[in-house]
Amino acid sequence: MNIKFNRHINNLKQSDIRRMSIECAKHPQGINLSQGxxxxxxxxQLISAVDKAIRDGYNIYTRYDGLDELRTAVARKLKIYNQLDYNQEKEILITNGSTGGFYIALAGLFEKGDSIILFEPYYGYHYNTILSLGLNPITCELNYNDKKNQWLINFEKLSELIEKNKTVKAIVINTPANPNGKIFSKEEIKKIFEILEKNDIFLITDEIYEYIIFDNNEHISPAAVSANKEKVLTIGGFSKTFSITGWRLGYLCACEEIITKLGILNDLIYICAPAPLQKAVADILIQSDCTFKELKDFYQNNRDILVNTLNEIGLTPCVPEGAYYLLADISKLNCKNSRQAADMILQNTGVATVPGSAFFNTKSGERFVRFCFAKKKDILLRACEQLKKLSFF
Ligand SMILES: Cc1ncc(COP(=O)(O)O)c(C=O)c1O
Structure with missing residues (x-):
């Protein structure tokens, strides 16, 4: 039989992350710093809360937009941490991870042929979700300023892309960002809104790393800066905050009209997010002060350990402001491209990274590999020791 796939699925860009994970598993000293x-x-407390939720009967479908308890806890968190005011009855949808929220938003709001702007370097799932729905990704490259260690937005370019492409329907912001750790400042967000004001364009924000912020940086939710609630869709989740990436719990907040319609789609595709897990997260979230400071301390320490090692061996890191990844400059390895560099690092040290080309359409990605430092400290320290073998190259 001649199997024919949907043409948008055929277009998907295959990520190197899976390949590197497979290769890493074959290495006798393999440590996977490629996948997050x-x-x-x-x-x-979280483990006990799940156990209790199951025993208390939270094992059946929940309301399509999530358990009351979780929507209430999310609304409280949004108020305390994000300075956002969303009504838990009408403006919050519990989703299957932030990934589910992003998919629902794009599938519900846009038509084939519409364009979505992503900042480059981008998160591969954002890019592929756009492609899989027959939408058109347009990338706006961030310029890396080595001296300031900052990824800067070229606002002229952004305006020009919008002017030139009348099909642009949304801009996606990921703050703090995967893979470069950029945190969008209030000034940057304001300028993006100024550009959006003149056009009928949504801002979709993915804030999954909102609690992983370093130094004196501050997480700003774009919706808190906007005067126009109808233009912004805020997406978040619990995978990273509670280290529960396999639980698949997230949320999407927007105005009532959008949530009502997207709720129907969420029901159709997922019915609901896992019921006992919703209840457990709600129980822990509602009791917390919503700051989760321990995350910042833990990951900042890991970041510093990795940054110091990379500086020592000459793979200069772009020091991230948040999230738990960093891009490191591999020019010194004299490899043909970032794929060859990632293979070379893995073969010689056992440490798996991701070639920078996975996050860029332009050639700029060939200068980098991405490291993930969401690892227990002893494993990260071992990875750093192994990486030092590279000093001999
Ligand atoms: C930018 C970004 N968004 C979303 C996700 C996935 O989040 P979730 O587990 O909530 O679907 C990831 C995971 O790596 C990510 O890096």
Whole structure:
């Protein structure tokens, strides 16, 4: 039989992350710093809360937009941490991870042929979700300023892309960002809104790393800066905050009209997010002060360990402001491209990274590999020791 796939699925860009993970597993000293698995210990309270939720009967479908308890806890968190005011009855949808929220938003709001702007370097799932729906990704490259260690937006370019492409329907912001750790400042967000004001364009924000912020940086939710709630869709989740990437729990907040319609789609595709897991997260979230400071301390320490090692061996890192990845400059390895560099690093040290080309359409990605530092400290320290073998190259 001649199997024919949907043409948008055929267009998907295959990520190198899976390939590197497979190759890493074959290496006798393999340590996987390529994939953002985030396999840290779970809190005992969270484990007990799941157990209790199952025993208390939270095992059946929940309302299509999520359990009351979780929407209430999310609304409280949004108020305390994000300075956002969303009504838990009408403006919050519990989704199957932030990935589910992003998919629903794009599938519900846009038509084939519409264009979506992503900043480059981008998160591969954003790019592929756009492609899979027959939408058109347009990338706006961020310029890396080595001296300031900052990824800067070229606002002229952004305006020009919008002017030139009348099909642009949304801009996606990921803050803090995967893979470069950029945190969008209030000034940058304001300028993006100024550009949007003149056009009928949504801003979709993915804030999954909102609690992983370093130094004196501050997480700003774009919706808190906007005067126009109808233009912004805020997406977040619990995968990274509670180290529960496999639980598949997230949320999407927007105005009532959008949430009502997207809720129908969420129901159709997923019915609901896992019921006992919703209840457990709600129980822990509602009791917390919503700051989760321990995340910042843990990941900042990991970032510094990795940054110091990379500086020592000459793979100069772009020091991230948040999230748990960094891009490191591999020019010194004299490889043909970032794929060859990632293979070379893995073969010689056992440490798996991701070629920079996975996050860029332009050639700029060939200068980098991405490291993930969401690892237990002893494993990260071992990875750093192994990486030092590179100093001999
Ligand atoms: C930018 C970004 N968004 C979303 C996700 C996935 O989040 P979730 O587990 O909530 O679907 C990831 C995971 O790596 C990510 O890097």
């Amino acid at each position: 698995i985030c396999d840290l210990e779970l809190s005992e």
